[in-house]
Amino acid sequence: MIDAWQRADGRKGIRNTVAVAYLVECAHHVARKIVDKADDADVHLIGFPGCYPNAYAARVMEAVTTHPNVGGVVIVSLGCESFDRERLQQVIRDSGRPVELYVIQQTGGTAATIAAGLEAVARVKAQIADVPRVPMRVDELIVGTICGGSDGTSGITANPAVGRAFDRLVADGATCIFEETGELVGCEGIMADRALTPELGEEIMACVRKAEEYYTIMGFGSFAPGNAEGGLTTQEEKSMGAYSKSGSSLISGIIKPGDVPPAGGLYLLDVVPDGEPRFGFPNISDNAEIVEMIACGCHLTLFTTGRGSVVGSAIAPVIKICANPETARRLAADMDINAGRILEGEATLDEVGDEIVDAIIAVAGGQPSVSEALGHREFILTYKAFDPVGPACLPVAARS
Template sequence: MTMIKGYRRPDGKVGIRNHLLLLPTVVCANQVVNRIQQQTPGSVAIPHQHGCSQVGNDKEQTHKVLVGMGKNPNVGAVLVVSLGCEVMNAEQIRDEIAETGKPVVWIDIQDEGGSVNTIKKGIEVADELYQQISSLPVEDIPLSEIAVGVKCGGSDTTSGLCSNPALGKTSDLIIKNGGSIIMGETTEIIGAEHILAKKAVNKQVSQKLYSAIERFEKEIKRMGVDMRGGNPSPGNIEGGLSSIEEKSLGCISKAGTAPLQGVFEYADPVPGKGFYFMDSPGNDIECVSGMAAAGVQVVCFTTGRGTPTGNPIVPVIKISGNELAAKKMADNIDIDTSPVLQGEETLEQAGERIFKEIVNVASGEETKAEILGHQEFSISRIGISL
């Protein structure tokens, strides 16, 4: 059994990081949270542009993502900061996160008497929370406790030929060890959804996958726009990808050969063990943020063109099959799988290297995105602002 190092949370879940999360409920609280974060070593913040002027499903999605980020097992404690008049219910957010048993405190800018007082209070509270979690023991944990998100972005021809299928070999190893693989990007399985649907464990799962595609295509038609030019993106096209179908065929190989156990909504909790698909945008940061809110502890991100983005609470491992991009962006790329294209390595060997990197990162080794401080976070928006 493959073991990693992690933190066992009060609800029994396992984190591979021990973050103190500073969570603004609304865009109006971002600056206060940023100032608290600057004065609190060991903390991470998730500033965002949402939290007010939202109703219905859009409001619920923002709430779900914020709660999910707080519940992620990589988070040891949470400080919630609200303004006091937004549509987000800060008290409810605090209480739902607290269901995990981790320490959660809520402060409000209007109640505290403005930004300066709230920053002062927030620094004091954040320091207390950090002291509570800084001495938590690291335990030996079976890899079966891990959910891995698989994502691609800035793709080129090497993505489908090399890095994505190599990651697919890794996905098979993760599932063989009892873990979970979560793939997203509804927009990037179009044209290959029938292949993915054939892997579904039953007709209900395959129909749910087709329904996710249908919803997206209806929305594009309602808007009266052509998806081409946005997906494949100009960078994808310059990298040699001629169509969305060609891109999708490479994209789906990241998940390996395991049966598709289920399809779930953006930022909903990971349903179980094995391979699952999350209905989500293809946008890199929105997709990874949704995976983090769903509870994945680590993301493997393939890229041919190269991208530096990370996540505030989830380590993101960057993998490239493009030798030139891997060398040019060496400070961003963790794994270079181009030896496969040069005949110096098999896909299985590259997959084993990625697997070992996951084990190392899950045991505390920092990814390059973490070292460089890449903490990008974005919530996918559904509707208009009021």
């Protein structure tokens, strides 16, 4: 049983962090100085750099600042940006979390706001120090997965091992989320066959078709030079490798960033914006995808990599699963699990899948992941636009 923090809104968190959130790039330096001077592993920096309003960014920021792993928030605003700081403050307050707001233009500038922000962090930490601890079952966990720095080993070791772990978690009633619709082109038919309803299957087909059209218009795809250098030969090969992270369970629904799944099961996260391409590459880095996972309630994220990645995340832990045994040896200090042992005949997919589940329970129970222990707290939020999901996308909601 996991020892979790009980939030006033009824959700349970596996961490008790204070988020210092800047609302425009002009406030980034001040917010970062507050976090740096606090020098506390439980105080994390998050933010949105844009000056102009964006409904997607506002929704994601509201979801992240009220994530179950967040105990309280200090908001840092310049003062003339378009982000609705009062609404964000009210959303956080309505969730039962302590929140303080500082506007640099009104507080007295850089030094004054840093000093005020440091005092605010201390007050918020004191307020959340006695948040009740309660038992948390595996079926209350939300777990996401992404892949980054993929190579020729990813689709035959780490990714399918995550799929085995997902199958076990879903069978136990947990919620699992996979994504990267731009990297699932060609897999839409087999995903549709796994859909809970025929109508959901049609939505999955449309979701991937949208991604394919988006990339076609933009003039590029998700197949990067690094993938080719790592031994991947085609987009189809990469897609099948990415798809294998989903396991073999029925797909319960499609969600978009900021949607929290309504019940346990396996969900596809649509990360490609709706409408004509306006904001460039759908996710400019792996951490943008992790932030979207967090916005959907993921307590932690499984990150598979073949060539190697060292990033982690603010707010929610990242568990690194290395696909390539050579990379695992070279970057051993940055990896949680060496799935490359499968390639060398030292472990089976099922054995590594069980190891992944054990790691999830351990990290959820308070053991820091490797990226956490190293101090990784990356966070990226940019511009996108999404339409709400239709009723066919969440048939599980209608049945619950």
